[in-house]
Amino acid sequence: MTATTTQIDTLVVGAGQAGIAISEHLSAQGVPHLVLERSRIAESWRSGRWDSLVANGPAWHDRFPGLEFDDVDPDGFAGKDRVAAYFEAYADKYQAPVRTGVEVTSVLRNEGRPGFTVHTSAGVFDAQRVVVATGPFQTPVIPPIAPRSEALLQIHSAAYRNPQQLPDGAVLVVGAGSSGVQIADELQRAGRQVYLSVGPHDRPPRRYRNRDFCWWLGVLGEWDAETARPGKAHVTIAVSGARGGQTIDFRALAQQGVTLVGVTRAFAGNLVSFQPDLAENIAQGDANYLAVLDAADAYIARNGLDLPEEPEARASYPDPACLREPLAELDLAAAGVSTIIWATGYSADYSWLKVDAFNEAGKPRHQRGVSSEPGVYFLGLPWLARRGSAFIWGVWHDAKHVADHISKQRNYLAYQDAAQRAAHR
Known part of the structure; x- marks a missing residue:
């Protein structure tokens, strides 16, 4: 240790929603700590999102308990800059x-x-504990199948800002989770021809019988589920708060003018091929949607709730031509495609964390955020403790558990220090 080393009990890396949440709980426990952020508070909300993005959950839900959005309707959806300002506040x-x-x-x-x-x-810090609060959205991932073509602009959804940013021409959006489907919708509304590559997904209703899907998943116990159903841990959720919040309906997008295609398989010259799985992926999303409606209806009946019936929620557009006869391949040049937007998720970069806290696949080993490496904690990861762990409200509750663990460990060490002092008197 050098004279310039700063000593701190607990060092938190990252000042997004996870870092701010753990700081509140550590302060409440009287734990001296410092939060380090390489950019600004909630930076990913500022510079890692497109201009028109709003939160996917309503303001009453997507917040911490200690502060409400004072300028957003509780059932409304805060814009990305407002969310960043919220975490600053x-x-x-x-x-x-x-x-x-x-x-x-x-x-x-x-x-x-x-x-x-x-x-x-x-400079250098000497910390008794380190909380890794860098979140799941660290390194944008573009799959290796991406073509090497100077004729195409290729960007990850993290770099997309607005339709005016892109060159003239059609757009292929790869990935139909919340980001991909919202970007495809925005581009089509701006007058672009859009091809949307749709993979496996869950598709909950935005609202049903006068309640938001966040409320339904809460009362149905889905947010607190501690383990994912088989094959569901990494399935994306197609949901949106854009334009006041509407249910994502892929048939409606097709009626609007978006061409749906299956999972993007490979590129060869100007040709891109697609998996023959579009109908299956749409059907599985429909099944998820209807399962939520069925569970909600059963909950209402079981509890005698007076909520308006909504039979129209089960109505569906007829299958569009692109679903009945899906494209097996597309000539990008002939279709006038000038841009590919890869809405294909993120990977985590822990190369800076040189401790024994990872499994053979490089994933953190932890139990509810408490790492297998004593003194190291993880926070803000999907399924850290429950389904809601990566969401704003969920990370707050996970942070309390981590802070409690840190406080208990400090108490044990305080006893040890006191016992040693007593022994040397």
């Missing part, structure tokens, strides 16, 4: 000790003494 309200513009470059366990040596762009 939350950090200010609870006096979170955040230092922005500081990048963590490595974390190493100390030898022969407790804690970790943390190297950053602002």
Whole structure:
């Protein structure tokens, strides 16, 4: 340890929703800590999203308990800049000790003494504990099948901002989770010809019988499910708060003018081929949608709730031509496609975290955020403790568990220190 090393009990890496949440709980437990953020608070909401993005959940739901959105209708959807401002205000309200513009470059366990040596762009820290609150949206992933063509603009959804950003021409959007489907819809409404590559997905109703799907998944116990159903852990959710919030309906998108295609398989010259799975993927999404309606109806009947019936929610557009006779391949040049937007998710980069906290696949080993490496914690990851873990409200509850664990460990160590002092008197 050098004279310039800063000592801190708990160091939190990342000041997004996870970092702000754990800071509140650590402060409540009296744990000295510091939150380091390489850019600004909630930076991914600012610069990692398109211009028109709004939260996918209503304002009454997608928030922390300690602060409401005072300028957004509870059933409305906050815009991305408003969400970023919310986390700034939350950090200010609870006096979170955040230092922005500081990048963590490595974390190493100390030898022969407790804690970790943390190297950053602002110097070296000696921390007893490290909370990794960098979230799941770290490194945009474009799959290796992406063509090497100078004739095409190819960007990840993280780099998409608005239709005017793109060159003239049609657009292929690969991926039909929340990001892909919202971007495809926006581009089509802006007058673009859009091809949307649809994979497996869940498709809950935006609202049903006067309640948002966030409420339904809550009362039905889905948000608190601790394990995913087989094959469902990584299935995307097609949901949107855009234009006041509407149920994602792929047949409606096709009626609107979007051409649906199956999972993108391969590129060869100007040709792109698609898996013959479009009908299956749409059918599975429909089944998920109807299952939520059935569960909601049963819950209403079981509890005698006075909520209006909504038979029209089960109505469906007829299958469009692109679903009845799906494209097996598309000549990008002939179709005038100038842009491919890869809405294909993210990977995590833990190369800076040089500790024994990962399995053979490089995934964090943890139990509800408590790592297999003592003193290291993870927060903000999907399914950290429950289905809702990666959501704003969910990360707050996970953070409380992590903070409680840190506080208990500190109490054990305090007893050890007191016992040693007593022994040497």
